[in-house]
Amino acid sequence: MSSQEVLGQAARLASSGLLLQVLFRLITFVLNAFILRFLSKEIVGVVNVRLTLLYSTTVFLAREAFRRACLSGGAQRDWSQTLNLLWLTVPLGVFWSLFLGWIWLQLLEVPDPDVVPHYGAGVVLFGLSAVVELLGEPLWVLAQAHMFVRLKVTAESLSVIFRSILIALLVLWLPHLGLYIFSLAQLFYTSVLVLCYVFYFTKLLSSPEPIKQQTLPISSITDLLPSVTGSKAFVNWKEAKLTWSFFKQSFLKQILTEGERYVMTFFNILNFGDQGVYDIVNNLGSLVARLIFQPIEESFYLFFAKVLEREKDATLQKQEDVAVAATVLESLLKLALLTGLTITIFGFAYSQLALDIYGGAMLSLGSGPVLLRSYCVYVLLLAINGVTECFVFAAMSKEEVDRYNFTMLALSFSFLVLSYLLTHWCGSVGFILANCFNMGIRITQSLCFIHRYYQGSPHRPLAGLRLSPVLLGVFALAGGITGISEVFLCCEQGWPARLAHVAVGALCLGVTLGTVFLTETKLIHFLRTQLGVSRLADKMT
Numbered sequence: 001m002s003s004q005e006v007l008g009q010a011a012r013l014a015s016s017g018l019l020l021q022v023l024f025r026l027i028t029f030v031l032n033a034f035i036l037r038f039l040s041k042e043i044v045g046v047v048n049v050r051l052t053l054l055y056s057t058t059v060f061l062a063r064e065a066f067r068r069a070c071l072s073g074g075a076q077r078d079w080s081q082t083l084n085l086l087w088l089t090v091p092l093g094v095f096w097s098l099f100l101g102w103i104w105l106q107l108l109e110v111p112d113p114d115v116v117p118h119y120g121a122g123v124v125l126f127g128l129s130a131v132v133e134l135l136g137e138p139l140w141v142l143a144q145a146h147m148f149v150r151l152k153v154t155a156e157s158l159s160v161i162f163r164s165i166l167i168a169l170l171v172l173w174l175p176h177l178g179l180y181i182f183s184l185a186q187l188f189y190t191s192v193l194v195l196c197y198v199f200y201f202t203k204l205l206s207s208p209e210p211i212k213q214q215t216l217p218i219s220s221i222t223d224l225l226p227s228v229t230g231s232k233a234f235v236n237w238k239e240a241k242l243t244w245s246f247f248k249q250s251f252l253k254q255i256l257t258e259g260e261r262y263v264m265t266f267f268n269i270l271n272f273g274d275q276g277v278y279d280i281v282n283n284l285g286s287l288v289a290r291l292i293f294q295p296i297e298e299s300f301y302l303f304f305a306k307v308l309e310r311e312k313d314a315t316l317q318k319q320e321d322v323a324v325a326a327t328v329l330e331s332l333l334k335l336a337l338l339t340g341l342t343i344t345i346f347g348f349a350y351s352q353l354a355l356d357i358y359g360g361a362m363l364s365l366g367s368g369p370v371l372l373r374s375y376c377v378y379v380l381l382l383a384i385n386g387v388t389e390c391f392v393f394a395a396m397s398k399e400e401v402d403r404y405n406f407t408m409l410a411l412s413f414s415f416l417v418l419s420y421l422l423t424h425w426c427g428s429v430g431f432i433l434a435n436c437f438n439m440g441i442r443i444t445q446s447l448c449f450i451h452r453y454y455q456g457s458p459h460r461p462l463a464g465l466r467l468s469p470v471l472l473g474v475f476a477l478a479g480g481i482t483g484i485s486e487v488f489l490c491c492e493q494g495w496p497a498r499l500a501h502v503a504v505g506a507l508c509l510g511v512t513l514g515t516v517f518l519t520e521t522k523l524i525h526f527l528r529t530q531l532g533v534s535r536l537a538d539k540m541t
Contacts, residue, residue: 028157029287029358031164036280036359038171044276046116047182048283051126053261054104055186058130060254062093063137065247068393069239070141072305079142079217080227081236085243086138087226088235093134097127109268116272117178125183129190136194138224139201146215147302148200153295155196163189245401255412259438260431263419270428274367278428281368284358285375288343289382293336297386300332304394315456325391326459329450331526332387333464338516338523340380341467345475345512346505347376349482352491353498364491367428374432381439384465388446395453407445411438467519474515478508 036044066089070082104123111119143151163185170181202221218224228234255262260282264275307321314322351372356364396404415438422430450462482505489501517524 028160028164031161031168033358035164035168035171036362038175040115041273041276041362042111042115042271043178044280045272045274046111046119046122046276047179048279049261049264049272049275050104050108050111051122051179051182051186053258053265054100054123055126055130056258057254058093058096058100058127059133060257061096061247061251062130062134063089064250064254065243065245066137067141067144068246068250069243071144071302072242072310072394078232078236080223081233082141082239083138083224084226085235085239086141089134089137090131093131097131101127108265111272117176118180118183122179122183125187129183129187132187133190133193136197139194139197142201142216142218142224143197144298144302151197151200155193155200158196159189159193162192242398242401245398245405248402248405253408255415259412259415260419260435263416263423263431267420269420269423274428277363277366277368278371278431280359280363281355281371281375284354285372285379286382288339289379289386292339293383293386296332296335297390300328300387301390301394303328304391308395310395310397313456314453319457322457323459326454326457326461327526329387329391329461330464331523333384333461334520334523335527336383336387337380337465337467338520340383341475342509342512344376344380345479346482346509347379348373348479349486349490350501350505351376352486353501356491371429371432374429374436378432378436378439381436381443385439385443385446388443388450392446392449396449400449404445407441411441414438471515471519474512478512481508 066086070086101123105120113119140152166185166188167181170177170185174181198221201224205216205218205220260278264270264278270278304325307325309317352364352369355368355372359368392404393401415434418437419431419434422433424430426433447462454461485501485504489497489504491498
C-alpha cells in the first residue's frame with residue numbers, strides 16, 4: 001500500500017471520527033448537563049476523580065504499551081502471536097485491579113458514608129469494569145490496524161450515551177443508591193463497548209463479502225482466542241520487548257496525563273467538593289481535545305507508523321514517503337496551532353457564560369471561570385503536543401524510546417512537585433499551570449527530535465508553527481473585542497445581553513476564519529484534498 005493510500009485511509013478515519021464524535025458528544029453533553037443539577041459536588045468529586053482514576057489507571061497500565069507496540073508493526077506479521085500478546089492484558093488488568101483496589105480501600109481517605117454512600121462497592125465495580133473492557137483489546141487492535149472507519153467512535157459513543165441515560169434514569173428514580181448508580185453504569189458501559197466489537201466482527205466474518213474477509217488475518221471469531229503451536233513461539237519477542245519499552249514510558253505518561261488526580265487523591269489538598277468542580281471544568285475544557293485532537297492523533301499515528309521505518313534515518317528511507325510524511329506533519333501542526341489559538345482567544349471571553357449554561361451557579365460562581373480560562377491556554381499546548389508526539393512515537397527507534405523514558409521520568413517527578421506547590425499557592429488552578437509547564441517541555445523535546453529527523457533532508461515540517469502577521473493581528477483584535485464585550489454584556493445583564501455577547505463573538509470568529517482561509521492557502525488545500533479523498537472513499541464503501 002502506497003503512502004498516499006495510507007494517508008487517504010488516515011484522513012478518512014479522522015474525518016469520520018470527528019463527525020460522529022461531535023454528534024454523540026452533543027447528546028452526552030446535554031445528558032450530563034441535566035444530571036449535574038441532581039448531584040452534589042462531593043459525589044461528583046468521588047466518582048469523577050477517585051473512582052475514575054482507579055478505572056483509568058488499571059486500564060492504562062494494562063493495555064497502553066501493548067497497543068503502541070502491536071500497532072507499530074508492518075503488514076508482514078504473524079497475527080496469532082500478536083493476538084497472544086494482547087491477551088496478556090487481561091491477567092495484567094486483574095493484577096492491577098486487585099492491587100489498586102486494595103490501595104483505594106485501605107490506604108486512601110474514605111468519604112463520609114452519609115454524604116457519599118456505598119464507596120466500597122464502587123471501588124469493586126469500577127475495578128471489575130476495567131477488566132471487562134480489557135476482554136475486547138484484541139478486537140480493538142485488529143480494528144485499528146485495519147483502519148475500520150467509524151467502528152471505534154461508534155462503539156465508544158454509543159456506550160457513553162447508554163451510560164449517561166442509565167445514570168439519568170437512576171438519579172431520578174433511585175437517588176438513594178448513591179455510588180451504586182455510577183458503578184453499575186460504568187460496568188454497563190464497558191460491557192456494551194466490548195459487545196459492540198464482538199457483534200461487528202461476528203457479523204463481518206459471517207458476511208458474504210469476500211473482499212473484506214480477505215483483508216483480515218482471521219476467518220472466525222474463535223481465531224481471536226490464544227493459540228499455542230509447537231513450531232513457533234507463543235508471542236513475537238520483538239513486539240514483546242517493544243511493549244516493555246512502551247510500558248516504562250506509559251507508566252510515566254499516565255502520571256503526566258492524570259497527575260492532578262493523583263495529587264488530589266493521595267495528598268488530600270482539595271476536599272471532594274472542590275475536586276468535583278475542578279473535574280467538571282477539566283472535562284468541559286478538554287471536550288474539544290477529545291472531539292478533535294484525539295481522533296487526529298490516533299489516526300495519523302497509524303499513518304506515520306505505516307509510512308516511516310523506525311530503525312532508519314530519514315535520508316535512508318523511501319523519499320516519497322518521507323516527503324508525504326513531512327507535508328502531512330506540517331499541515332497538522334498548522335491545524336493544531338490555529339485550532340488551539342482560536343479556543344484560547346475566544347475561550348477567555350466565553351468561559352463564564354459556558355459554565356453558567358452547563359452547570360448553573362455551582363460552576364459559574366467561584367473558581368470555575370478562572371479554571372476554564374486557564375484550561376483554554378492548556379488546550380493550545382495540548383493540540384501541538386498531540387501532533388508532535390504522534391509523529392515522534394511513530395518514528396523513534398526502540399533505543400530512542402528508552403532514552404525518552406528518562407525525560408518522561410524527570411517530567412513526572414517535576415509535575416508532581418510543581419502541582420503540589422502551585423496548588424498550595426493559587427488553588428486548583430495550580431494543576432493547570434503545572435500541566436502547561438510540563439506540556440511545554442514535552443513539546444520542546446518533540447520539536448528537537450523532528451528537527452534532527454529532517455535535518456539532512458530538504459523538508460521543513462516545523463514551518464507549520466509559523467503564522468502570518470496579518471492573522472496574528474486578527475487574533476489579537478478578536479480577543480480584545482470579545483473581552484470588552486464580556487465586561488459590558490455578560491453575564492449579569494440578562495439573556496438579551498448574553499445573546500448580543502454571543503453575536504459579537506460569532507462575528508469575530510467569522511472574520512478570523514475568513515482570514516485563515518485567505519492567508520493559509522496551503523492548509524486549506526490539504527484539508528480540501530484529504531476531505532475529498534475521505535468522502536470519495538465513503539461513497540465507494
